Each structure stands twice: as C-alpha cells, then as structure tokens.
Amino acid sequence: MNPTTAAADPSAAIGTRRPGYLYQKVAAHLAAHPDQVFTVGELTKVLDVPSTGAVYEVLKKLATAGYATHLTGPHRYQITQVGIDAAGTMPPPAPRTPRQGQRGTGRRQPVTRPNGELYFPRKLAGATDVDVLQRLRDKRIPVLLYGPPGTGKTALVEAAYPDLLTVAGTGDTVVEDFLGNFIPLPDGGFEFVYGPLVTAMREGRTLLVDDATLIPPKVLAVLYPAMDGRRVITIPGYRNERVEAADGFYVVAGHNPGVHGAILTEALASRFDVHIEVTTDWDLARHLGVPRPAVETAVALNGDLVSGRVSWAPQLRELLGFTRVSKTLGIVAAVANLAGRAPAEDRDHVLAVLKARFGADVIPLTLGKQR
Known part of the structure; x- marks a missing residue:
C-alpha cells in the first residue's frame, strides 16, 4: 500500500482502533505529505484525534526510530526518507497491555514520569x-x-x-x-x-x-x-x-x-x-519500601494535623526521603532527620510521636563535637 492511500483511509489500512492504530495513522499522514512540517496541534486536528498528548507521544516515538525529524520552537515534525520507505509496513511500538494507568487491569500499572x-x-x-x-x-x-x-x-x-x-x-x-x-x-x-x-x-x-x-x-x-x-x-x-x-x-x-x-x-x-x-497513599508508601514505623508515624501526625494539634505532618515525599536516608545513613539518622524537618512549634509533639513508634528518645539531626 502506498503512503497516499494509507493516509486517505488510515482505518482501512490498519484496522479500527487495534493496538498501534494511532502510530500508523500518524505515520501514514506524515508520509502522504513529505514536504510538510506539522505541529502536534495541527496533526491532532487533521486526524480528528481527541488527545493531543497521545499524538505527541507517537511523534516522539517516530522521531526516536528515525522515521521523523523533530524540530523545536514550537515542536514540529516531518517524515524522513526512512519513514517514507517504511510507510505501510511500519511496525507499531512494542505493545503494552494494558496501557499505562489504564482501567480494567486488575492491578494498576505504573506510569513513567519525565524524570524516569x-x-x-x-x-x-x-x-x-x-x-x-x-x-x-x-x-x-x-x-x-x-x-x-x-x-x-x-x-x-x-x-x-x-x-x-x-x-x-x-x-x-x-x-x-x-x-x-x-x-x-x-x-x-x-x-x-x-x-x-x-x-x-x-x-x-x-x-x-x-x-x-x-x-x-x-x-x-x-x-x-x-x-x-x-x-x-x-x-x-x-x-x-x-x-x-x-x-x-x-x-x-x-x-x-x-x-x-x-x-x-x-x-x-x-x-x-x-x-x-490529593492525599498521601499510605499503602503505596509501604509498597515503595517505607518502614512500617515511619508510615505509622505519618498517619498519626496527619490525624493530628486534621484535628489542629499540629501545623505539619510528613507526606509521601518526606517518607520516601526517610527511606533514602535510612538506606544511606541508617535508621537512627533517618528518624533524627525527620524530627528536624518538623517546624519548631510542632517539634516537641513530633518527637513524642516518633519516640512512641520507634521506641527510643529522638534528637533532631545535629552536628556534634569534633572526634
């Protein structure tokens, strides 16, 4: 099938909404217009696709595979000769079943953020x-x-x-x-x-x-x-x-x-x-390896936050930081560091909750004398 035919009726060439349909639909349209440079918004509109983000992801994959050239300021894409030669037989990216974060999976699949x-x-x-x-x-x-x-x-x-x-x-x-x-x-x-x-x-x-x-x-x-x-x-x-x-x-x-x-x-x-x-998911914190006493401390302090007894309580960010510090410096230093992150007006209350969960007196992480 030549590129022009594929672009005129992408669904006929690739089927209706089967895995990879959007990848081939975008590729076919680019191949049918080899001299044109398209923005993400232009392609989304001309292909009558509801999600600009999905089109953008496809274009990034095409560029990574060498099928399209990626220009910036704004983001624009143009088919390459390799892409033209491959049009009609171009394979979709490796299938993911189910799609990241999609419903009906039995278990929610993680989604990769830009930072990896x-x-x-x-x-x-x-x-x-x-x-x-x-x-x-x-x-x-x-x-x-x-x-x-x-x-x-x-x-x-x-x-x-x-x-x-x-x-x-x-x-x-x-x-x-x-x-x-x-x-x-x-x-x-x-x-x-x-x-x-x-x-x-x-x-x-x-x-x-x-x-x-x-x-x-x-x-x-x-x-x-x-x-x-x-x-x-x-x-x-x-x-x-x-x-x-x-x-x-x-x-x-x-x-x-x-x-x-x-x-x-x-x-x-x-x-x-x-x-x-948006609140902290305590089950997720445990799943990510946060020690149980740290999670229990955070749950207790968040209850105190809701009731107005404190103005601060650790959330998922602090718990993940606790886990990293614990693996690097040990559990005692991690507990001391968490205590030190509490505001001065809440410090005594936080120290008491930490002591109840970890079973020892806690002192905020502080420089001591020279050895």
Whole structure:
C-alpha cells in the first residue's frame, strides 16, 4: 500500500482502533505529505484525534526510530526518507497491555514520569487518577488539585500529561513569567523569548500552574482569557501580539491549603470546574519500601494535623526521603532527620510521636563535637 492511500483511509489500512492504530495513522499522514512540517496541534486536528498528548507521544516515538525529524520552537515534525520507505509496513511500538494507568487491569500499572521515576495511579471516580485527568483534558474541563505539599500533585500531572509545561508560582511571580520577556544578547541587543503560557497555547500543550494560590491575583488574571471561551490572549509587552490556543491546550493548577500566603480566591476557584483533593497513599508508601514505623508515624501526625494539634505532618515525599536516608545513613539518622524537618512549634509533639513508634528518645539531626 502506498503512503497516499494509507493516509486517505488510515482505518482501512490498519484496522479500527487495534493496538498501534494511532502510530500508523500518524505515520501514514506524515508520509502522504513529505514536504510538510506539522505541529502536534495541527496533526491532532487533521486526524480528528481527541488527545493531543497521545499524538505527541507517537511523534516522539517516530522521531526516536528515525522515521521523523523533530524540530523545536514550537515542536514540529516531518517524515524522513526512512519513514517514507517504511510507510505501510511500519511496525507499531512494542505493545503494552494494558496501557499505562489504564482501567480494567486488575492491578494498576505504573506510569513513567519525565524524570524516569514511576508514578502509581490511584483510584478516582471509578477509574484511575491518570485516566480521569486525561478525560478532563479531552473535554477542556480545567482541574485544580489541592492538598498538603508532598502528596504527589505534580507527579500525577506529569504522569497524565507528557507534553507538560510548568509555571512555578510564588509571591514574586509576574505576568512576564507567563507571557515571556526580552533577554539580552551578546551583541548588546535584545530578543523576546515567549513564556510557557504562550508556548502551551500555540503548541496545544498542558500548562501546570504549580502553587497557583501563591501568585498575586492580578498576575493570575493573565490566564483567564486563555481558559474561557475566547481562548485568546495578547502580549502587551511585545507589540500586543495576539495568541490563539491550539487544540489540546489545557490548564491545570495546584494549591497547597494552609501554606503561608496561599489564598484561593473566588475568581481562581471558579475557573476550575473540577477540584480534586490529593492525599498521601499510605499503602503505596509501604509498597515503595517505607518502614512500617515511619508510615505509622505519618498517619498519626496527619490525624493530628486534621484535628489542629499540629501545623505539619510528613507526606509521601518526606517518607520516601526517610527511606533514602535510612538506606544511606541508617535508621537512627533517618528518624533524627525527620524530627528536624518538623517546624519548631510542632517539634516537641513530633518527637513524642516518633519516640512512641520507634521506641527510643529522638534528637533532631545535629552536628556534634569534633572526634
């Protein structure tokens, strides 16, 4: 079958929704247009595929195999001669049954994050959290994830959206952190570099606004025209350039209630139709090798956190750190280090809980005298 025929009716060439169908569908379309360079959003639209993220993953695999050339700024792809020669017989990537994080598996399959670490999907709304977030993106329903720091909000978003861009929110975040700014050049001139919001809109990617409630409300307002029905913004600092959102563009935000300076305004909350609380999965902590006394300590302290007796409790991030320190320096040092991570106002209470679980007096990790 020649490439043009395959592109005209991909389902006829590869079957309907069988394993690898999207891989061959994208490849066939690229092969039918060898002189064209496509963005992820353009391919998603022309192929009438619901998930930009899935198309992006296919394109990355094609580029890795040498079947396509990957250009950046924005991400663009063009078929190579090798890809043209292989069109019609091009094998799909090695099958994974079931798909990472997919429902109906009996056991939830881990998803590899960009840093190489595994994310273990959790149950949510009759499916998995990864599956739910991907479905919300397909329907353009913005989601706000909230919960204590260290519970895995960012890890979940990275697992669900491999095309992710991020703005890390602080009280000092400014509009330029979203839109872009001029940077100096070696010759003394300046060049405007687009920010993550602009890039995500043009390339049809997901934008995570992490710690969104730390960002001043006036700054966050730059997001709202991009999220509503207009899906258009302008860049005042750069010729009032108009930016339209490509298919696949999506915004997700993270919020840490109780963190100093974090304020969830009505304007921000109303922009996100779905609010999902993210807590620590204690069974997962045990599965990942966290010692049982450490997990029991965290469970007890989180109960105290809910009742207002303390302002801090260890979450999955701290427990995984505990395990790494324990393997490197020993259990005594790991317990002492966990005690030292507690805020000064909660230190005595945390020390008492640690002593009850580990059976010995605990002193925060501190430098001693010279030997």
